[in-house]
Amino acid sequence: MAKSRFDEEIVxxxxxxxxxxxxxxxxxxxxxxxxxxxxxxxxDNLPEWxxxxxxxxxxxxxxxxAQEGWVRTSANVPGxxxxxxxxxxxxxxxxxxxxxxxxxxxxxxxxxxxxNRHELIVHGMVKRPLAFSLNTLMRYPKETHVRFLECSGxxxxxxxxxxxxxxxxxxNGLLSCSEWTGVKLTTLLDEAGVNPGAKxxxxxxxxxxxxxxxxxxxxxxxxxxxxxxxxxxxxxxxQGFPMRLLLPGIEGNVNVKWLTRLxxxxxxxxxxxxxxxxxxxxxxxxxxQFMLVMQVKSAIMRPSFGFxxxxxxxxxxxxxxxxxxxxxxxxxxxxxxxxxxxxxxxTEPVQSKAITRFRLPWKWDGRPSVVMSxxxxxxxxxxxMRSSWIRQFAPGQGYHNNSIQCWSVDADGTVKNVYx
Amino acid sequence: MSMSSGHATxxxxxLLCASLASAQLNQGRPVSxxxxxxxxxxxxxxxxxxxxxxxxxxxxAQVFAQKCQGCHGPxxxxxxxxRLTGGLGSLTTDKPVxxxxxxxxxxxxxxxxxxxxxPRTAPKSLTNDETYAITAFLLSVDNLVPxxxxxxxxxxxxxxxxxxxxxxAWWPKRK
Numbered sequence: 331m332a333k334s335r336f337d338e339e340i341v342x343x344x345x346x347x348x349x350x351x352x353x354x355x356x357x358x359x360x361x362x363x364x365x366x367x368x369x370x371x372x373x374d375n376l377p378e379w380x381x382x383x384x385x386x387x388x389x390x391x392x393x394x395x396a397q398e399g400w401v402r403t404s405a406n407v408p409g410x411x412x413x414x415x416x417x418x419x420x421x422x423x424x425x426x427x428x429x430x431x432x433x434x435x436x437x438x439x440x441x442x443x444x445x446n447r448h449e450l451i452v453h454g455m456v457k458r459p460l461a462f463s464l465n466t467l468m469r470y471p472k473e474t475h476v477r478f479l480e481c482s483g484x485x486x487x488x489x490x491x492x493x494x495x496x497x498x499x500x501x502n503g504l505l506s507c508s509e510w511t512g513v514k515l516t517t518l519l520d521e522a523g524v525n526p527g528a529k530x531x532x533x534x535x536x537x538x539x540x541x542x543x544x545x546x547x548x549x550x551x552x553x554x555x556x557x558x559x560x561x562x563x564x565x566x567x568x569q570g571f572p573m574r575l576l577l578p579g580i581e582g583n584v585n586v587k588w589l590t591r592l593x594x595x596x597x598x599x600x601x602x603x604x605x606x607x608x609x610x611x612x613x614x615x616x617x618x619q620f621m622l623v624m625q626v627k628s629a630i631m632r633p634s635f636g637f638x639x640x641x642x643x644x645x646x647x648x649x650x651x652x653x654x655x656x657x658x659x660x661x662x663x664x665x666x667x668x669x670x671x672x673x674x675x676x677t678e679p680v681q682s683k684a685i686t687r688f689r690l691p692w693k694w695d696g697r698p699s700v701v702m703s704x705x706x707x708x709x710x711x712x713x714x715m716r717s718s719w720i721r722q723f724a725p726g727q728g729y730h731n732n733s734i735q736c737w738s739v740d741a742d743g744t745v746k747n748v749y750x
Numbered sequence: 751m752s753m754s755s756g757h758a759t760x761x762x763x764x765l766l767c768a769s770l771a772s773a774q775l776n777q778g779r780p781v782s783x784x785x786x787x788x789x790x791x792x793x794x795x796x797x798x799x800x801x802x803x804x805x806x807x808x809x810x811a812q813v814f815a816q817k818c819q820g821c822h823g824p825x826x827x828x829x830x831x832x833r834l835t836g837g838l839g840s841l842t843t844d845k846p847v848x849x850x851x852x853x854x855x856x857x858x859x860x861x862x863x864x865x866x867x868x869p870r871t872a873p874k875s876l877t878n879d880e881t882y883a884i885t886a887f888l889l890s891v892d893n894l895v896p897x898x899x900x901x902x903x904x905x906x907x908x909x910x911x912x913x914x915x916x917x918x919a920w921w922p923k924r925k
Contacts, residue, residue, distance in 0.1 A: 410830060411830070411831070437867070438870055449779070451781055451786075452778070458778070458780060459780070460781060461779040462777070462778050466778065466779070469775055470775055518778070521774060521777075522778070532792050534791075538873045539866070539873065540791065540866035540873075541867075542792070542866070546922065591789065591790070591792075593792050595792070595794065597794060599792060599793065599794055599795070599859075600854075600856040600859050601859065601863075602859055602862070605853070605854050605855055605856070605859055605917070606850065606859070609917065611841065611846055611848070612918075615841040616916055616917070616918050617841075617853070617913075617918070618917075619918065619920065620919050620921035621920035621921070622920070724841070725845070725846070726845075726846070
């Protein structure tokens with residue numbers, strides 16, 4: 331096994347190579363010597379876009395034409411209203427979600443908020459109830475952080491009795507990651523002056539649903555932000571323009587969009603979305619409430635359903651990992667159904683509560699295989715196997731599924747979702 | 751350290767405090783109590799925040815048939831949207847049925863959610879009286895209030911929900 335770091339070094343079963351192995355193409359052969367006829371034009375053998383002027387400048391650039399079809403998808407259950415749209419994670423690379431592809435979850439449509447008539451009111455157990463407009467908040471110091479947002483119902487499909495055959499974006503796409511800029515929530519709490527005894531903040535959105543959630547004060551005073559910008563632009567309307575609550579690592583629903591009111595109180599409100607929904611029924615009939623932190627998780631995007639392998643050879647396994655507890659510490663990958671594991675390379679910088687890209691070279695010999703990934707976070711938490719995750723809950727409980735996902739590769743390269 | 755230098759330190763730290771305090775931007779618009787009365791729709795499980803008004807089961811049945819049944823079905827069962835009633839005792843079975851009556855821990859949540867978000871096509875269009883009435887009707891379907899009940903800010907929070915002790919707070923355990 332003693333090889334230089336750039337040679338193929340098998341480090342785990344079924345052809346997993348060391349994460350620092352460099353995948354190289356064959357040597358390029360030198361081009362044929364050109365003939366030099368006097369009548370020859372260099373354009374003769376070039377594509378048309380090199381032989382005519384290109385398009386003019388544009389005000390707001392659009393994706394490449396080849397990217398047509400990279401769109402958010404919605405599960406369409408007959409007779410039921412659509413409740414979300416999902417990020418096509420399986421098509422994307424890197425770690426940042428384009429703003430127009432950030433997943434959407436709202437409870438009665440996207441409101442068209444006039445920023446000149448929208449205010450955030452901070453009141454309740456405070457010394458000075460105050461209202462802040464978008465323009466007012468622009469006067470305050472801001473912070474910028476890359477953070478993921480994940481709906482707690484994400485990946486719920488992996489709890490089903492039989493594996494769903496769908497692309498990873500449909501299974502895992504209630505997850506996105508953006509660079510957010512805004513005002514720290516503690517800045518506004520300091521302005522209002524928090525009274526002793528305030529333990530929770532009831533956050534309310536300015537949408538048709540007036541969606542509201544109770545936020546523990548410890549989360550509000552940790553790294554919470556009133557986000558105003560997403561990836562350098564104003565928030566997209568679907569993401570809460572003109573302002574949203576951003577609670578890094580906390581289940582998506584609590585990151586209230588179109589934020590219009592924060593009421594400091596001494597107990598939670600038992601709002602509809604922290605009782606009826608976003609609670610986890612346990613085997614004994616009790617339910618977990620305020621399971622707020624999104625737990626450590628990873629998913630392989632290549633290979634995955636919809637991206638079949640084309641014959642034996644070298645491939646790069648690529649996927650994403652994230653944790654609401656902090657940073658991704660490591661991601662292990664198995665290509666033999668979990669018998670042996672190899673550590674994947676993490677794309678720097680690894681940021682807290684952000685999507686981290688992992689990669690590992692794989693020399694596939696063409697035999698049927700099962701690939702899976704297992705993330706560990708900076709708090710020491712390890713992604714659980716599906717069977718042990720399921721045992722914690724009542725039948726059909728689908729929130730907070732962070733269990734290990736498995737893709738099988740058949741001899742003909744077909745990739746399927748499987749349970750092991 | 752002499753007394754005078756001690757004083758100087760004290761004065762310096764007071765000045766420092768003053769300069770830190772002035773770092774407050776004070777850009778927020780003060781909100782009056784009257785304004786808050788209009789805007790604050792938060793209701794807590796103990797009933798604080800519930801408005802005046804009242805509604806009976808009988809009135810609620812009429813309003814429900816008119817404004818809610820299309821989505822939720824008669825008596826809150828069988829519509830295209832969420833089931834609201836029944837399912838009592840099902841939470842420990844293989845097929846748990848989570849409805850407002852079987853699952854929600856606080857009766858105040860039913861009132862609060864209807865008032866802020868329902869009906870879906872015209873949210874915030876119901877009067878407080880109608881909202882109390884619909885809440886009373888739904889609770890009566892599973893005999894959580896009698897058929898002749900009238901609910902108001904005083905009687906709603908003391909309705910005993912079957913699953914009121916069924917929730918275990920995960921926070922701040924974190925793991």
